[in-house]
Structures are given as C-alpha cells and as structure tokens.
Amino acid sequence: MVTLNDSLVSSATRKLPLRMRPDLSMRYHKYQGKPYWVIKEPIGLKYYRFQEEEFSILQMLDGTVSFQEIKDRFEKDFAPQKITLGDLQHFIGMLHRSGLLITGAEGQGRQLKNRRDETKRKELLGKLSNVLAIRFKGIDPEKLLNAMAPFTNWYFTKWAVMVVAFIGICALLLIGTNFTMFRSRLPAFHEFFGPQNWLWLGITMGLTKVLHEFGHGLSCKRFGGECHEMGVMFLVLTPCLYCNVSDSWLLPSKWHRAAIGAAGMYVELTLASIATFLWWFSDEASTINQISLSVMFICSVSTVLFNGNPLLRFDGYYIMSDLSEIPNLRQKSSKILQRYMAEYCLGLEQQDDPFLPQGNQLFFAMYTVAAVIYRWVVVFSILMFLNSVLEPYGLQVVGRVIACMGLFGLVIQPMWQLGKFLHVPGRMHQVKRKNILITLAILFVLVAAFCTLPLPYSVKCSAQVQPRDAKAVYAGEEGILTDILVEPGQKVDKGTPIAKLRNIDLELQLLEARSELASYREQLDHAKRSADVRDRALVPVAKVNIRSLETETIPRLEDQSNELTVTAPIAGTVIVPRWQKERPTMGEQLPSWSGSLMDKKNLGATLSPSDIICYIGDEANFEAELAVDQSDIDYVYPGQNVRIRLEPFTNQDIDGTIESEDAISRRPMEVTPEHLSFQAGGTIATETDPSTGVQRPLSATYQVFVPIQNPDRQLVRGMRGRAKIKAEPQSLGQRLYRYAMKTFRFDL
Incomplete structure (x- = not known):
C-alpha cells in the first residue's frame, strides 16, 4: 500500500512548474532587529512579509527545481534548520494561493476564477458586516498625486508641523481660558443635528474626509511611496473618499510609515485649529460660523474617537503597529486570545507559533478584548445617534435596517467563525471535559448575573419648567409696545398696569369718529338756525348720528x-x-421682537393678541413638566426622586420629588408641551394636526409634574432640559430586552 510519505517522495524529484512572478516588488526590512522581506503584489495591491528562510524558498522557484532540490538547498543555506517535504508543500501551496507564483499547467484559469469569486464573496460579506464604513474601489490617483506633490511637500516638513502644533496649542488655550463662554456659545443637540444643519454637516464631513485621504496620499508621495487606489467610502451614510496607502509598508523607516498613517489626522487637526479661530471671532448668525463649528466637531471627534484610537482599525491602529514593529497587530493579538481561550476554556493543547509575539502575550490578549468592547460601544453609540436623529421624521426603519446589518458583523460573524473552528474534524474529541464544564459554569453564572443582578436604573425623559399656578399676561390686542411699567421680580396687585400698547388703526378710527361728531354738531347748529325747510329736515338725522357716535362708537373705541x-x-x-428667538421680517412687515417683551429693546415692536408679556405668580415656586414615554410610564410612582438638568445650567442639577398620584397623568397627552416638540427645538417627535395646527406626539407620552424651588430666581418659564427619575433597579438583561422591544417595534 502506498503511503502519503511514499507519494511525497515519488513526486519530490519532479520539476515544479511554478515560478516567482517577475513583477513583484521586494524591500528588505528589519522588525525588532530581525531581517524580513516585504513583497508587493502589484495587481491586487497586496503585501506580504517573509522571513529570510521563507523568502529564499520563494526565490528558488524558477520552474526548473524540484521539492527535493529546494529542501536540500534550504538545509544547506540555513543549517542546522531542517524542513519536511510536507511543510514545504504546504508553504508553496500558500504562495500559490496568495498569487505570488505563476504556472503554465493546464486548468489554472478555472482555479483563478474560483479564487476571484471567493474574494468577491468575502468583500461583499465584509461590506455587509461593516455597513457604517462601506468602500467602493475607484481610480488610480498616482498621476494626480504626482502633479500635486511639488506644491504640498512643504506641508509635511518638520517646520510646518511645528507651526500647525503652535496653532493647535493656541486654539486649545483660547477654548480653555474661556471655557464657560465656549460652552454657552455651543448650540443645543437638536439645533446642531437638526435637519436644517444636515446639509452643512454632510458637506463638511465629505470635504474634510477628502482632505484627510489626500493627506495620506500626498504624505506617502513625500516619503517615496506610491498610491494606486482611491475610491468612494460611505462613512455613517455620508459619501467621502478613501486613499489606499498600503505601499507605505515598503518603506524601511517605521517613522515614515507612522507619519503617513498620522497625515490624515494632521490635516484634520489643522482644519480644526483654524476653524476654532474662525468660529470664535465670527458672527454667530453667519454661515462661516456654522461651517466652522461643523469642522471643529467633525475633525476633533473623528480624531479622538476613531482615527486616533488604536482600538479601531483606523490610523491610530496602523501607527501603533508600525511603531511597535508588529505587522498585522490585530490578527496576531486575536490569535493569541484564541490560543488562550482554546487552551484554558476547551483544554486544547497549543503548539508554539514562532510568528506570534513571544513577550507580553497577556497584553496582546487584553488588547483584543478592549478592541472588541470598544467596537461594540462605538457601533451602538452610532446606531443610537442615528435612531435619535431619524425617529422624529418617521425614518426609524432605516435605523433598524442599519442596526441589523451592524449586528451581523458583531454577533453573527464571530459565531460563524467559532462554528468553523469547532467543526474541524477531530477537534471536538480533543476538548477536555473538565475545561468545558468549568467554562460552561462560568458562562452560566455570567448570563444569570446579566439577567438577574439588579443595578440602579433611571427613567430618562424631556422636561420643561414653569411657575406653579402662574397666570399669563397676554397683549390682548394687536398693537405697538410703547412702554413697560413694571420690572421682573416686582410685586403687583390685581389690576396694576403692566404695559402700554398703541394701535394706530384704532387711533385713526377714534380720530375719525370724533371728527364726524364735530361735523354733525355743526350741521345740527346750522339746521336749527336756518329758515330753510330742507335744512330743518336734517335735524332728526343729525341728532341720531350724534347720539350713535356719543353713546356707541366713540365709547367703544375709547374702551x-x-x-x-x-x-x-x-x-x-x-x-x-x-426668551424667543428673533423672527425674520420680510418686505413691508412691521418689526418683530426677540428675547423677552420685558426688555426695553423691544419697545416699538408689533405684538399680536396672543403674545405673552410676562407671568404673574410666585417666582420661588416652580414645577417641572416631564414628558415620559409610554414604555417607561409603568416604572414611575409617587415618592420617586427626580434630578433635572436644564440646558442653560449644564453643570447644575435641580432635585425634586413626585409628590402624589395626581402628579402622574394616566392618560396620554393630546398636545405636546410648546417647548418640548422637535419643531420647537425639543426632543419629542410630533406631527401637526391639520385641523388645529397643534403639535401632537407621534407615540403615546405621559405628563408628570414635579414641584421644584427657585430660590435664586434663575429659572425662567419654558426652560427645557433632561430629567432622570430614580426608578426600581433593573438588570442589564431587562434593559436590553426593553430596548430591543422599543427599538424594533414596527408600526403596521
């Protein structure tokens, strides 16, 4: 019977119809003091790193050597190392699958097509599992970058870096020394992320990311690399560019490779620093102010949370990988964690892997754990953000589809890989019973704790404050505000004059009525003195008109x-x-007003009958009106403590208590509180009633009233914010279940 070894020996002397591709690019590097060769495959733009021994085998493949000849030459050149024919066959097969070898043997076309189809399937699966950052290949930008490089090389010199760093430090000092004013000038969440700002945010993100990617490409040219791929990427649903600078792996200097990885952040920090000064010194109502704030936010947040963070596979990760001289850091760290789990959780014996880092393996394993946790946090944060932005417009289904696709990469893909690992023939027979039982017991305890261990829980909702039992003082009539007769905080009695208005139309009508009265009186006097019968016949008519003006028209107008x-x-x-924001006037409209009608600057403004001049009540006693969603109202009871944080006082909390059952409405509100609707700048999604024009909540919402004190007289009616009602503790499992039920509730 012919064994595997016999078949290997019989084929060992046959010439291999395989040879190294002549178009491969090779660079000699040193990683952690050890020599390596980096190979570039120019068609697929793939890069490989080989040790001296592996690279020598690749060079031996010229289409005329046999397995035995390669084995003999290897053991001669690298004595006393030995290599088996099986290991050699496995390695050469890997080289062939990687596209580093060519052959004239028949049937290769079908194999290449199958390999291409498999690659495309993996790319599609990768796009579905990473829906928040989808890439589509585009053009070869090498000629464009070559034309731009002479004009931008100065930007990547040490002097330019020092200037940019100085500008950035000045921007930080400007914000740090005026932090209170900085926070007061920032818009509210609904204002910055509202639909009126979507266009600017999209344009800003697209342009900044384009400049970010050009920073990578131009820096790669600056240090001697090439760039042959630039395409379109949809980053959180926003189209922008991406630039493939993998050619930097051919550069021998790790500092140059790290600089190329940091070039995109360098560009964004430059933009953020300049935008800080433009935003600070420009008019708040100007377009440049709005765009500058968008640039500040996008460039700074993306740098801190995404690009600069080594836990995500963005710029920070590649910089860390280059400086630590550990290529494929994520894969090797994941492999180390897998080996730990296979050894301790399943009891599988692990052979030494010379290609993995030998020191600080626990650190690499913990790095993988931290990266997985951080990725979950980032994905869930983005999904919750998208849901909060899309929900007021009834576009929750878009957020849910994106959430399902995002969870595919977080849950389904790892489970599939675990299944493939365990499905290897004979793998389950190697699992030790003791290890698997201990692992299952620990998992059971963790799941039980997750589902049952109660943790502090709060119901979060929107809130606005208003005086308790206060009465609104309306203008009552349309007119021009001429005088304010009281001051804020002044004590008044019932009937005390508050303000004076002037209605020009009413004054003209009164003047006209008095003029008519004088005219009729003259007619009456003339008729009485006249001897003409026709004139005397006008006396009764004049008396009737005079009586009507004196008893009806003029008194009514005077009233x-x-x-x-x-x-x-x-x-x-x-x-x-x-306070009310300024309402623009158009054409010949009378001037409007902004702020408060108690302000002297609004004297001369035109008021409507429904405009509120002030409130009369007890300014020391306020109440907070909370808007609780139907999914949370069952967890609200009398006696619960409430903590409120209003938008104008972001560092100050107001405490209160739900005093009685009457303070909790058990019927959904029909009309959304005026300052809490999304249209008014609040967070409650509403729809406009076509018959009345009022804003009604899209989902059932309940009112809860909490009395609060206002000893410092800082509260103003209509201030809004967020409230936390301290509810009964809930486990993480309960919260996850409720969140899933709320998020994936489809209204048919």
Whole structure:
C-alpha cells in the first residue's frame, strides 16, 4: 500500500512548474532587529512579509527545481534548520494561493476564477458586516498625486508641523481660558443635528474626509511611496473618499510609515485649529460660523474617537503597529486570545507559533478584548445617534435596517467563525471535559448575573419648567409696545398696569369718529338756525348720528383704547417668560421682537393678541413638566426622586420629588408641551394636526409634574432640559430586552 510519505517522495524529484512572478516588488526590512522581506503584489495591491528562510524558498522557484532540490538547498543555506517535504508543500501551496507564483499547467484559469469569486464573496460579506464604513474601489490617483506633490511637500516638513502644533496649542488655550463662554456659545443637540444643519454637516464631513485621504496620499508621495487606489467610502451614510496607502509598508523607516498613517489626522487637526479661530471671532448668525463649528466637531471627534484610537482599525491602529514593529497587530493579538481561550476554556493543547509575539502575550490578549468592547460601544453609540436623529421624521426603519446589518458583523460573524473552528474534524474529541464544564459554569453564572443582578436604573425623559399656578399676561390686542411699567421680580396687585400698547388703526378710527361728531354738531347748529325747510329736515338725522357716535362708537373705541393698557390679572410677582428667538421680517412687515417683551429693546415692536408679556405668580415656586414615554410610564410612582438638568445650567442639577398620584397623568397627552416638540427645538417627535395646527406626539407620552424651588430666581418659564427619575433597579438583561422591544417595534 502506498503511503502519503511514499507519494511525497515519488513526486519530490519532479520539476515544479511554478515560478516567482517577475513583477513583484521586494524591500528588505528589519522588525525588532530581525531581517524580513516585504513583497508587493502589484495587481491586487497586496503585501506580504517573509522571513529570510521563507523568502529564499520563494526565490528558488524558477520552474526548473524540484521539492527535493529546494529542501536540500534550504538545509544547506540555513543549517542546522531542517524542513519536511510536507511543510514545504504546504508553504508553496500558500504562495500559490496568495498569487505570488505563476504556472503554465493546464486548468489554472478555472482555479483563478474560483479564487476571484471567493474574494468577491468575502468583500461583499465584509461590506455587509461593516455597513457604517462601506468602500467602493475607484481610480488610480498616482498621476494626480504626482502633479500635486511639488506644491504640498512643504506641508509635511518638520517646520510646518511645528507651526500647525503652535496653532493647535493656541486654539486649545483660547477654548480653555474661556471655557464657560465656549460652552454657552455651543448650540443645543437638536439645533446642531437638526435637519436644517444636515446639509452643512454632510458637506463638511465629505470635504474634510477628502482632505484627510489626500493627506495620506500626498504624505506617502513625500516619503517615496506610491498610491494606486482611491475610491468612494460611505462613512455613517455620508459619501467621502478613501486613499489606499498600503505601499507605505515598503518603506524601511517605521517613522515614515507612522507619519503617513498620522497625515490624515494632521490635516484634520489643522482644519480644526483654524476653524476654532474662525468660529470664535465670527458672527454667530453667519454661515462661516456654522461651517466652522461643523469642522471643529467633525475633525476633533473623528480624531479622538476613531482615527486616533488604536482600538479601531483606523490610523491610530496602523501607527501603533508600525511603531511597535508588529505587522498585522490585530490578527496576531486575536490569535493569541484564541490560543488562550482554546487552551484554558476547551483544554486544547497549543503548539508554539514562532510568528506570534513571544513577550507580553497577556497584553496582546487584553488588547483584543478592549478592541472588541470598544467596537461594540462605538457601533451602538452610532446606531443610537442615528435612531435619535431619524425617529422624529418617521425614518426609524432605516435605523433598524442599519442596526441589523451592524449586528451581523458583531454577533453573527464571530459565531460563524467559532462554528468553523469547532467543526474541524477531530477537534471536538480533543476538548477536555473538565475545561468545558468549568467554562460552561462560568458562562452560566455570567448570563444569570446579566439577567438577574439588579443595578440602579433611571427613567430618562424631556422636561420643561414653569411657575406653579402662574397666570399669563397676554397683549390682548394687536398693537405697538410703547412702554413697560413694571420690572421682573416686582410685586403687583390685581389690576396694576403692566404695559402700554398703541394701535394706530384704532387711533385713526377714534380720530375719525370724533371728527364726524364735530361735523354733525355743526350741521345740527346750522339746521336749527336756518329758515330753510330742507335744512330743518336734517335735524332728526343729525341728532341720531350724534347720539350713535356719543353713546356707541366713540365709547367703544375709547374702551378698546383703554384696553391697550395691559393690567395684572392677579396679585403676585412679575415673572419673565421664556426668551424667543428673533423672527425674520420680510418686505413691508412691521418689526418683530426677540428675547423677552420685558426688555426695553423691544419697545416699538408689533405684538399680536396672543403674545405673552410676562407671568404673574410666585417666582420661588416652580414645577417641572416631564414628558415620559409610554414604555417607561409603568416604572414611575409617587415618592420617586427626580434630578433635572436644564440646558442653560449644564453643570447644575435641580432635585425634586413626585409628590402624589395626581402628579402622574394616566392618560396620554393630546398636545405636546410648546417647548418640548422637535419643531420647537425639543426632543419629542410630533406631527401637526391639520385641523388645529397643534403639535401632537407621534407615540403615546405621559405628563408628570414635579414641584421644584427657585430660590435664586434663575429659572425662567419654558426652560427645557433632561430629567432622570430614580426608578426600581433593573438588570442589564431587562434593559436590553426593553430596548430591543422599543427599538424594533414596527408600526403596521
């Protein structure tokens, strides 16, 4: 019977119809003091790293040597090392599958096609598992970069880096020394991420990422590399460019490779620093101010959370890999963790792997754990952000589809890889019973703790504050504000004059009525003195008109004129209403007003009858109106403590307590509180009632009222913020279940 060894020996003397591709590019490097060869496959733009022994075998393949000849030459050149025919066959097969060898043997076309189809399937699977950053190959930008390089090389010199660093430090000092003012100038979440800013955010992200990728490409040219791939990438649904600078792996200097990896962040930090000064010194209402803030946010957040973080496979990861001189850091760290888990969880014996880092293996294993956890956090944060932005417009289904595709890469793909690992023939027979039982017991305890261990839990909701039992003082009539007769905080009695208005139309009507009265009186006097019968016949008509003007028209107009003096409906304290943003006027419209009508700057503004001048009540006693979603209302009870943080006071919390059952509405609100709807800048998704024009919540929402104190007189009616109601503890499993039910609730 012919054995495997016999077949290997019989074929060992046959010439191998395989030879190294002549178009491969090779560079000699040293990693951690050891010599390596980096090979570039120019068609697929793939890069490989080989030790001296492996590279020598690749060079021996010229189409005329046999397995035995390669084995003999290897053992002669690298004595006392030995290599078996099986290991040699396995290694040469790997070289062939990697596309580093060519052959004239028949049937290779079918194999190449199958290999291409498999590669395309893997690329498609990778896109589906990483839907938040999808790449599509594009053009070869080498000629474009060669044309641009002479004009940009100065930007990648040490002097330019020092200047950019100086500008960045100045920008940080500007923000740090004026941090309170900086925070006060930042817009609210709904304003910055509202639909009115989507276009600017999309354009800003696209352009900054284009410059980011050109930074990589031009820096690669600066240090002697090439760039043959630039395409389109959809980053969190936003189209932008990507630039493949894998050619930097051919550069011998790790500092040059790290500089190329950091070039994109270098460009973004330059943009963020300049944008900081433009935003700080420009008019808040200008377009340049809005664009500068978008540039600041996108460049700084993307650098800190994504590009600069080595836990994600972006720039920071490749910089860390280059400086530590450990190529494929993520794969090797994952391999180390897999070996640890296979050894301790399954009891599988592990052979030494010379290609893995031999020192600090625990650090690499923990790096993989941290990277996985951070990736989960980032993906869930992005999905929650997209859901919060899309929900007010009824586009939750888009967020849910993206969430399902994102979870595929986080859950399904690792489970599939675990199944493939265990499905290897004979693998399950090697698993030790003791190890698997201990592993299952630990997993059971962790799952049980996850599902049952209660942890502090709070119901989060929107809130606005308002005086308790306060009465609004309306303008009552349309007119021009001429005077404010009281000051905020002033004590007033019922009927005390609050403000004076002027209605020009009413004044003209009153003047016209008085003029008519004088005219009719003259007619009456003339008719009484006249001897003409026709003139005397006008006496009864004149008397009727005079009586109508004196008893009806003029008193009515005078009463309306008197009503233009607005008075207090009750006794109490004058409370300033919520500030109103400036409303633009068009054409010949009368001037509008902004801020508060108590401000002297608004004298002369035109008011409508429904405009609120102030409130009369007790300014020391306020209440917070909470809007609790239907999924949380069952967890709200009397006696629970509430912590409120209002938008104007981001570093100060207000505490309160739900006093009674009456403070909790058990019927959904029909009309959204005026300052909490998304259209008004709040966070509650609403729809406009076509018959009444009021804003109604899209999902059932309940009101909860919490009394709060205002001893410092800082609260103003209509201030909004977020509230946390301290509810009964819940386990993480309960929260995950409730979140899944809420997130994937499809309304048919």
